[in-house]
Amino acid sequence: MDVTRRDFVKASAIAAAMAAAGGSLAACASKSDAGQQGAGDTQTHTAVCRFCGCGCGVLVETKDGKVTAVTGDPDNQSNRGLNCVKGYYLGKILYGKDRLTTPLIRDDAGTKGTESGLREASWEEALELVSTKLRETWKKDKSRLAFWGSGQQPITEGYLTAKFWKAGLLSNNIDPNARMCMASAVVGFMNVFQTDEPAGCYEDFDNADVFITWGANMAEAHPMLYSRLTAHKLQNESVRHIDITTMKTRTSASADKVLLFRPGTDLAIANCVANYLIQNKKYDADFVRDHLQFKMGTENIGNAYEDGYDKSDLGKSVDKTTACTFEEYAARLADYTLEYTSELSGVSVEDLTDLCEVFADPDLRVMSLWTMGVNQHNRGTWMNHNLHNIHLLSGKYGKPGSTAFSLTGQPSACGTAREVGTFCHRLPADLVVANEAHRRYTEAVWNLPEGYLDEIKTPGYHTIKLFREMSKGNIDFLWSAHNNWAQSLPNLTRFLGEDGEHTGIFDTFIAVNEVYPTLTTQYADVVFPVAMWVEREGQFGNAERRTSVFEKAVEPVGDAKWDVWVLLEVARRVLEGETIDGEDAFTRLFGFIWDAEKDDFNGDSREVNRAIWEEYRTFSNPDLNERAAAINAEKKLKMEAKQLAPYDEYLAHHGLTWPVREVDGQWLPTKWRFSDGKQADGYDEVGIEMYGDKGLAGGMSWYKSADHKPSVVFRPYEPPAQEPSAEFPFWFCTGRLLEHWHTGTMTRRVEELDRALPEALLSMNADDAAALGVNDGDMVQLTSPHGTMQIKVSLAGRVEPPSGMVFAPFFAAETLINRVVQDYYCPLSKETDYKKTCVSIKKA
Numbered sequence: 001m002d003v004t005r006r007d008f009v010k011a012s013a014i015a016a017a018m019a020a021a022g023g024s025l026a027a028c029a030s031k032s033d034a035g036q037q038g039a040g041d042t043q044t045h046t047a048v049c050r051f052c053g054c055g056c057g058v059l060v061e062t063k064d065g066k067v068t069a070v071t072g073d074p075d076n077q078s079n080r081g082l083n084c085v086k087g088y089y090l091g092k093i094l095y096g097k098d099r100l101t102t103p104l105i106r107d108d109a110g111t112k113g114t115e116s117g118l119r120e121a122s123w124e125e126a127l128e129l130v131s132t133k134l135r136e137t138w139k140k141d142k143s144r145l146a147f148w149g150s151g152q153q154p155i156t157e158g159y160l161t162a163k164f165w166k167a168g169l170l171s172n173n174i175d176p177n178a179r180m181c182m183a184s185a186v187v188g189f190m191n192v193f194q195t196d197e198p199a200g201c202y203e204d205f206d207n208a209d210v211f212i213t214w215g216a217n218m219a220e221a222h223p224m225l226y227s228r229l230t231a232h233k234l235q236n237e238s239v240r241h242i243d244i245t246t247m248k249t250r251t252s253a254s255a256d257k258v259l260l261f262r263p264g265t266d267l268a269i270a271n272c273v274a275n276y277l278i279q280n281k282k283y284d285a286d287f288v289r290d291h292l293q294f295k296m297g298t299e300n301i302g303n304a305y306e307d308g309y310d311k312s313d314l315g316k317s318v319d320k321t322t323a324c325t326f327e328e329y330a331a332r333l334a335d336y337t338l339e340y341t342s343e344l345s346g347v348s349v350e351d352l353t354d355l356c357e358v359f360a361d362p363d364l365r366v367m368s369l370w371t372m373g374v375n376q377h378n379r380g381t382w383m384n385h386n387l388h389n390i391h392l393l394s395g396k397y398g399k400p401g402s403t404a405f406s407l408t409g410q411p412s413a414c415g416t417a418r419e420v421g422t423f424c425h426r427l428p429a430d431l432v433v434a435n436e437a438h439r440r441y442t443e444a445v446w447n448l449p450e451g452y453l454d455e456i457k458t459p460g461y462h463t464i465k466l467f468r469e470m471s472k473g474n475i476d477f478l479w480s481a482h483n484n485w486a487q488s489l490p491n492l493t494r495f496l497g498e499d500g501e502h503t504g505i506f507d508t509f510i511a512v513n514e515v516y517p518t519l520t521t522q523y524a525d526v527v528f529p530v531a532m533w534v535e536r537e538g539q540f541g542n543a544e545r546r547t548s549v550f551e552k553a554v555e556p557v558g559d560a561k562w563d564v565w566v567l568l569e570v571a572r573r574v575l576e577g578e579t580i581d582g583e584d585a586f587t588r589l590f591g592f593i594w595d596a597e598k599d600d601f602n603g604d605s606r607e608v609n610r611a612i613w614e615e616y617r618t619f620s621n622p623d624l625n626e627r628a629a630a631i632n633a634e635k636k637l638k639m640e641a642k643q644l645a646p647y648d649e650y651l652a653h654h655g656l657t658w659p660v661r662e663v664d665g666q667w668l669p670t671k672w673r674f675s676d677g678k679q680a681d682g683y684d685e686v687g688i689e690m691y692g693d694k695g696l697a698g699g700m701s702w703y704k705s706a707d708h709k710p711s712v713v714f715r716p717y718e719p720p721a722q723e724p725s726a727e728f729p730f731w732f733c734t735g736r737l738l739e740h741w742h743t744g745t746m747t748r749r750v751e752e753l754d755r756a757l758p759e760a761l762l763s764m765n766a767d768d769a770a771a772l773g774v775n776d777g778d779m780v781q782l783t784s785p786h787g788t789m790q791i792k793v794s795l796a797g798r799v800e801p802p803s804g805m806v807f808a809p810f811f812a813a814e815t816l817i818n819r820v821v822q823d824y825y826c827p828l829s830k831e832t833d834y835k836k837t838c839v840s841i842k843k844a
C-alpha cells in the first residue's frame with residue numbers, strides 16, 4: 001500500500017491544519033477570545049497545555065482577571081511555539097456555562113446514577129462530611145478506602161496525594177488512570193532497563209531517517225509531534241514513515257507505507273524483525289556483546305479477566321524471567337519466519353521484508369513510536385519488550401534519531417503518575433513499597449521513624465481490582481480526582497450495572513474533585529469544585545521527560561479551590577489527634593506548607609508549589625538530606641540518576657528534561673538517556689558521569705555490571721483475549737479523535753471544538769455496511785459479551801477500519817461505548833485492552 005508524493009503533500013496539509021506553527025508563523029497563530037474583553041492591562045503568563053503528553057508550552061494572556069488568549073510558547077523547547085487546535089482553545093475550557101463553583105452534597109443515595117440529587121453546600125459542611133466518612137472507614141478497615149488519581153494531576157499535587165495516602169493513612173489503595181494508559185510501558189521499561197525512563201527526546205524527530213508508528217494515531221492524538229514528523233519528512237525526501245496499524249487513520253495518510261495487521265499480531269511482527277536480524281547476521285554484534293543480557297519469561301499466561309487471576313499460581317508467575325544465552329533466545333525466535341508472520345498478521349512478505357531491512361541497515365536512524373495500540377493490549381508489556389528488543393538488537397538506541405520512543409498520553413502521565421509514584425505499588429522516584437531499602441529511603445525524606453512504612457509493604461488494589469471490589473460492595477470510601485471513571489473505565493456494565501441494577505458502587509461513599517458535572521459526579525456523595533488549569537500554579541512532565549511549570553494566571557471561578565487545599569483540609573481533619581513520634585501527624589507531614597493558625601497555606605500558589613517541589617526533589621538529590629544520603633550510599637540506590645533542578649530553574653528555562661545535572665553551579669538538562677555524552681548544546685564534555693561510570697566510553701555506560709545491562713526478553717505471540725466468532729464477528733477498536741479530550745468534559749464545552757465534532761460515530765468499512773444493510777447516519781446496536789449500546793454509523797472515512805472491524809471514540813457521555821468494551825488486562829501491567837473487544841452489530 002504505497003502512498004504517492006501527491007497523497008503525502010495532501011496529508012501534510014491536513015497535518016498543518018491540525019497543528020499551526022508558531023515561531024516564524026507566530027503572527028498567524030490564531031488567538032482564541034476566551035473571556036470578556038475590557039479595560040485594564042494585558043498580562044502574559046507561561047504555561048503548559050492542559051491536554052496531551054506532547055506537553056506544548058503555551059503563553060496565556062489575561063485581562064481583567066480572565067484568560068483572553070492562548071498561543072504557543074516559542075521558548076519551550078518541546079514545541080517551540082507549535083500548538084494544535086485544542087491548545088488554541090485552552091482558555092475557553094475554564095468558562096463553560098455549567099462550571100462547578102460551589103460544593104455539592106447528595107442527601108439521598110437513591111438518586112445516584114442520575115443527573116439530579118445534588119444540593120449546594122458550604123465548604124465546611126462538605127469537608128466535614130468527607131473527612132468524617134474517610135476517618136470512619138480508616139479506623140474501621142483500611143482495605144475499604146481508596147483514592148483514584150490521574151496522569152492529569154500536576155506533579156506537586158500527585159506527590160502530596162501520595163504522601164497523604166501512603167504516609168498519612170498508611171494505605172496503598174491509591175492508583176491513577178495512568179494504569180489504563182502507560183502501565184504496560186512502565187513495566188516494559190522496568191523489565192528492560194530496571195528503571196522507568198523514556199530514553200529519547202523530541203530532537204529525535206529532527207534526526208530520524210525512518211519513522212515507524214506501531215498502532216499510534218499521532219495525527220489525532222499527538223498533533224504537535226506529528227507535524228514535527230511531517231515537517232522533517234517534507235524537508236528531506238529520503239525520510240520515510242511506515243505506519244503499522246490495525247486500521248487506516250489520518251496518520252496513515254502521510255505514511256509511505258501502511259502495514260495493516262490483524263489485531264494482536266504486532267507481537268509476531270516485531271519478533272519477525274528480530275528473527276530476520278539474527279538469521280541474516282544483520283544485528284549489531286558489538287552492541288549485543290557489550291551491552292545486552294538475554295532472558296526467557298513465563299509463557300502461556302492465559303487471560304486475566306476473572307478476579308482470582310492475580311492470585312493464581314499462573315498469575316503470580318507472570319513476572320518471572322530466567323537468564324538464557326543469545327543462542328537460546330535466537331532458537332526461540334526461529335518460528336517467526338517471514339512466511340509464518342505474514343500468514344498470521346496479514347502483512348505481505350514483501351512489506352515485512354522491507355520493515356526488517358530498515359532495522360538491518362546500520363546506517364539508518366530509526367524512530368519507533370507507540371502509544372495505546374501497544375499498551376492497551378492483552379500482552380501490552382510483552383509488546384513493549386518486543387519493540388525494545390528490536391531496537392537493542394540493531395543498536396538503534398540512545399543515539400539521536402534512533403530510539404524506541406514511548407509516547408505518553410496525558411500531560412503528566414510521566415511527570416506525576418510515574419515520577420512521583422501514585423500507583424498502588426510505588427513510592428516517589430521509581431521506588432516501590434515492597435523493597436525494604438526503598439521504604440527506609442522514603443522514611444528518611446519524609447522524616448518518619450525507621451520502619452514506619454513497613455505497614456505498607458504490600459501493594460494495594462490496582463485500578464481494575466479496585467473497581468471490581470467496589471462493585472462487589474467491598475469499598476466504603478472512594479475519592480477520585482482529575483478523572484471521570486464512570487465514563488472512562490472499561491466494561492462499565494460490570495461496574496455500574498445494567499439499567500436499574502444496583503451494584504456495590506451505589507453503596508460506596510464517593511467524593512469527587514471536579515470542574516464540571518460528569519457521569520462520575522452522578523455517583524458522588526460530595527462534589528468538591530476545584531480550581532482548573534491556570535487558576536493555580538502546577539507542573540506537568542511530558543513524553544520527553546520535560547518538566548514545565550504552568551503559572552497561576554487567574555483566580556478560580558466562583559468558590560472553587562485548589563485540589564491541594566481540599567486535600568490538606570481533609571487530611572487535617574482526618575489526622576486530628578494522630579501523632580508520629582509524639583508529634584502531631586498533620587504538622588509533621590504537611591506543616592512545611594500549612595499555617596495552623598490561619599488554617600490555610602503559609603504562602604501563595606508559587607511558594608507552596610516551590611516548597612513541595614523542593615521536598616520531592618530530595619528524592620533524586622539525596623545530598624539535600626543527610627539521612628537519605630547515607631541510605632543511598634549504603635544501599636547503592638543511585639537515586640541521583642533522576643536528578644531534578646531547583647524549582648525556579650524550570651520557570652527560568654520554560655521547562656527542563658531530567659536528569660538535570662548540576663555542573664559548576666549550572667543545571668544542565670539531559671536529552672538522551674542511556675547515551676554517552678553529546679548532550680545539551682555546548683555541554684558535550686559532560687558525558688553522563690553522573691551515572692557513576694566515569695570513563696566508560698560509548699554506548700550505555702550506565703550499565704557497568706552484567707546484571708545491570710538492558711535485558712532482551714523473549715516474548716512470543718499469544719492471541720488476543722477475544723477473537724471474532726460467529727456470535728461476535730467484529731473487532732471493536734476504541735480511541736480518540738483530534739478535537740476532543742477523553743470523556744469530552746472540557747472540550748465539549750468549547751463551542752468551536754464541539755461544533756467541529758458534535759457526536760461520537762462508529763466508523764465502519766463500506767463493505768460491512770452494505771452487508772449489514774446500513775447507511776451513513778443509521779443507528780446500530782453494538783453488543784459484546786459485556787454489554788450493549790447504540791451508536792450512529794459513519795462511512796465518512798476519517799478512520800477507515802478494514803472489513804471486520806469498527807472504531808469509535810469515547811468522548812460522548814450519551815454514547816457510552818465503554819458499556820461494551822472488555823476489561824481483560826495485561827497480566828504483567830494490569831492495563832486493560834480497550835482495542836480488541838468483539839461485538840455483533842445490527843441495525844437499530
Ligand SMILES: Nc1nc2c(c(=O)[nH]1)N[C@H]1C(S)=C(S)[C@@H](COP(=O)(O)OP(=O)(O)OC[C@H]3O[C@@H](n4cnc5c(=O)[nH]c(N)nc54)[C@H](O)[C@@H]3O)O[C@H]1N2
Binds near residue numbers: 214374740743
Ligand atoms: N485529541 C486527543 N489527543 C489525545 C487524547 C485525547 O483524548 N484526545 N488522549 C491522550 C492520551 S491519554 C493517550 S493515551 C493517547 C492515545 O493515543 P493513541 O494510542 O495514538 O490513540 P488511540 O486512538 O487510543 O489508539 C488508536 C490506535 O490503536 C492501534 N491499535 C489497535 N489495535 C492494536 C494492536 O493490536 N496493536 C497495536 N500495536 N496497535 C493497535 C490502532 O492502529 C490505532 O492507531 O492520546 C493522547 N492524545
Ligand SMILES: Nc1nc2c(c(=O)[nH]1)N[C@H]1C(S)=C(S)[C@@H](COP(=O)(O)OP(=O)(O)OC[C@H]3O[C@@H](n4cnc5c(=O)[nH]c(N)nc54)[C@H](O)[C@@H]3O)O[C@H]1N2
Binds near residue numbers: 152409746
Ligand atoms: N474506550 C476507551 N476508553 C478509554 C481509553 C480508550 O482508548 N478507549 N483510554 C483510557 C486512557 S489511555 C485514559 S488516559 C483514560 C482517561 O480517562 P479519565 O482521566 O477518566 O477521563 P478525562 O476525561 O481525562 O477526565 C479528567 C477529568 O478531570 C477534570 N478536571 C479538569 N481539570 C481538573 C483539575 O484541575 N482538577 C480536578 N480534580 N479535575 C479536573 C475534567 O473535567 C475531567 O472530567 O481513559 C481510558 N479510557
Ligand code: SF4
Binds near residue numbers: 086087223
Ligand atoms: S493537545 Fe497536545 S499537541 Fe495540542 S497543544 Fe496541547 S499538548 Fe500540544
Ligand SMILES: [Mo]
Binds near residue numbers: 181182409
Ligand atoms: Mo491515556
